[in-house]
Structures are given as structure tokens and as C-alpha cells.
Amino acid sequence: MKVYAERPDRALRQLVADAAAVAVAALAVWFAVTARETILALRAPGDRLMDAGTALQGTFNTAADKADSIPLVGDSVAEALRSGASAGARVSEAGWRQIQAVEELAYWSTAVLVVVPLAFLLVTWLPLRVRYTRQATGAVRLRALGDPGLDLLAARALSTQPLTRLAGAGAVAEGWRSGDPAAVRALAGLELRRLGLRET
Numbered sequence: 110m111k112v113y114a115e116r117p118d119r120a121l122r123q124l125v126a127d128a129a130a131v132a133v134a135a136l137a138v139w140f141a142v143t144a145r146e147t148i149l150a151l152r153a154p155g156d157r158l159m160d161a162g163t164a165l166q167g168t169f170n171t172a173a174d175k176a177d178s179i180p181l182v183g184d185s186v187a188e189a190l191r192s193g194a195s196a197g198a199r200v201s202e203a204g205w206r207q208i209q210a211v212e213e214l215a216y217w218s219t220a221v222l223v224v225v226p227l228a229f230l231l232v233t234w235l236p237l238r239v240r241y242t243r244q245a246t247g248a249v250r251l252r253a254l255g256d257p258g259l260d261l262l263a264a265r266a267l268s269t270q271p272l273t274r275l276a277g278a279g280a281v282a283e284g285w286r287s288g289d290p291a292a293v294r295a296l297a298g299l300e301l302r303r304l305g306l307r308e309t
Contacts, residue, residue: 111245112238114305123241123305130234133226141222148215155207162201169194245304252301252309256290263296270299 114120169191251258284292298308 110242111249111306112242114245115307116302116305119305123238126234127238130230133230137223137226141219144222145215145219148211148218152208152211155204155211158204158207159201160204162197162199162204164197165200166194166197169197241304245306248301248304248306252297252306256293259293259297262300263293266296266300266303269303 113123172193248262251262284295294308301308
């Protein structure tokens, strides 16, 4: 399998592109993790609300239990104190809801910040690299076949090379039609150079 070109200039461009793709992926993950930690820090007020609500509920329940033992008015006082405990439970529930909202925001933000750049790489960089690898691997195999492979590469050059380049090589194309080995090699060389591969 031919992943990188054989010509140094093309291989260098491929290496730079691959390094950039890896850097984008790494930066996306780092940024997503950093954003997640920042967002999760927003749950602190919810934690405090939960703690305060739980403490308030515990205090009112303890007071209600003690008020039960007061003669004559104990039940009324205990009932009033238990309604205060219910308020503490509501404060605690509000804190829990805030924590849940922050955690969901952190989860989805992280997912989006990772998925969007990786999806961009999957639809731009990766198909180009896979396409190049397939074409270069096939070209190297044809080159290794000798004259029959070069003939196929020459035919491929006629369909892939820009028309302006082929217009200047009209004699070469005519030579290919008549089976001239020099013309075949010249056209095959155009296709191999297009892929950044050596001609021999």
C-alpha cells in the first residue's frame, strides 16, 4: 500500500496535511475537555443549594421532633416546622435540577466540540488520503508490471491530465496510438508524476 508520494515535495505536503489533521483532532479534544471542566464549574451553586436545602430540612425536622414533646401546642409547632422542612426539600431539589442542567450542557457541549471537527476531517481530509492511497497503490502495481502496466498508465494519463497539457503533447498521444514505446513512457510518466511517484 502506497500512503505517501515518492517525490519529496509531494510527500512533504502530505506529511504537513496529515500533521495538521492530527493537530486539529487533538486541539478539538483538548478544547472540548477544557470547555467541559469550565462548564462543570457552574454546578457549584447547585451543590451549595443542595447542601443548604439538606441542612435546612435536617434542622427543621430535628426541631419538629423536639417540638412534638411540648405539651398542648407541640403538634401545631411540629407541623409548622415540618412545612419548613418541605421548603428545605424544595431548595435541595432546585439545586439538583441546576446540577443536572449543567451536566447535560457539559455533555452535549463536549460532544459537539469533538464531533464537529472530527466530522469535518472525515468528510474532507480522510477521503482525499484514501483516494490518493488507492490511486498511488494501483499506479505502483502497474509500474511494476513493466510495458503492459505503463501502457495502462499512459491510457489513464490521457483521461486524467489537463487538456492544456495534452494539447501540447499531441505528438505523444499520436505516438501512444501507434504503440511508440517512448510516447507510452512519456504519457505514463505524466500519470506517475501527477501522483508524486517516480517514473521508474
